[in-house]
Amino acid sequence: MALTFQINGKAHQVDADPDTPLLWILRDHVGLTGTKFGCGIAQCGACTVHLDGAAARSCQVRAGDAAGAAITTIEGLSPDRSHPLQMAWIENNVPQCGYCQSGMIMAAAALLKATPKPSDEDIATYVDNICRCGTYNRIRSAIQKAAGMVA
Amino acid sequence: MTAERLLAGALLIAVLIAGTAASALPPGDAAAGARAFAACAACHARIAGAPQRNGPALVAVIGKRAGAVDPGYAAYSPALKSAKLTWTAETLDAWLARPAKFVPGNRMAYPGMPDPVARANLIAFLTTPPK
Numbered sequence: 038m039a040l041t042f043q044i045n046g047k048a049h050q051v052d053a054d055p056d057t058p059l060l061w062i063l064r065d066h067v068g069l070t071g072t073k074f075g076c077g078i079a080q081c082g083a084c085t086v087h088l089d090g091a092a093a094r095s096c097q098v099r100a101g102d103a104a105g106a107a108i109t110t111i112e113g114l115s116p117d118r119s120h121p122l123q124m125a126w127i128e129n130n131v132p133q134c135g136y137c138q139s140g141m142i143m144a145a146a147a148l149l150k151a152t153p154k155p156s157d158e159d160i161a162t163y164v165d166n167i168c169r170c171g172t173y174n175r176i177r178s179a180i181q182k183a184a185g186m187v188a
Numbered sequence: 189m190t191a192e193r194l195l196a197g198a199l200l201i202a203v204l205i206a207g208t209a210a211s212a213l214p215p216g217d218a219a220a221g222a223r224a225f226a227a228c229a230a231c232h233a234r235i236a237g238a239p240q241r242n243g244p245a246l247v248a249v250i251g252k253r254a255g256a257v258d259p260g261y262a263a264y265s266p267a268l269k270s271a272k273l274t275w276t277a278e279t280l281d282a283w284l285a286r287p288a289k290f291v292p293g294n295r296m297a298y299p300g301m302p303d304p305v306a307r308a309n310l311i312a313f314l315t316t317p318p319k
Contacts, residue, residue: 151302151304
């Protein structure tokens, strides 16, 4: 079935079953492989993208349901790694294996848009992505740093 | 000032206060809420009698007791069933913001939505009957 998606500001037409998880539309059909598969059951957050600016776990979003929304992936956060979170991630040397960072940054970006100065409790609640390497302290400090970068 | 005028003035103030209190939550865009529901649909159906998913079907939520929205759903947590909670726009807003904090011990594996406008949109969608 022909489906059209608004991804990072551009329209993409794709031929796929509407029951396909959005994650596979992004990775396999459109070729945006920044969004990762971690668990497939919306528990780890590696697949986090934005639907109309809100964090959503794309492994459990049906493509047919997402066709009307504005989708943002990690590739669309900035053209040149200039988003405050991306800059803070680099400054604080956050990633170890790097696998969680796409989803982690997308979850944090959605939080910062809604709550520009989050508390540590806000971060723990809304950026509950899993980091297998355990670099949570640097993740939290990078999010706080990014929050401080915006006046 | 006549008694009539005082009464009219008091009524006007009461209506204004009631109106302000009712609009403490932002007005919701149900169409935007329908798009946001894409993230919820994996677990929540919007038609009664659909094959059971991880969460209860959400056909008509407003005015119902928490833990009783979908009588056919077998996996409500004891915490939610005993919460003595009725779903209104206000309680839904608090629930959707931080479910784990609003009803500790509930089973909805979802951190919440930090954006009050996004919550209002979703609530507007949930309030309109499904097609």
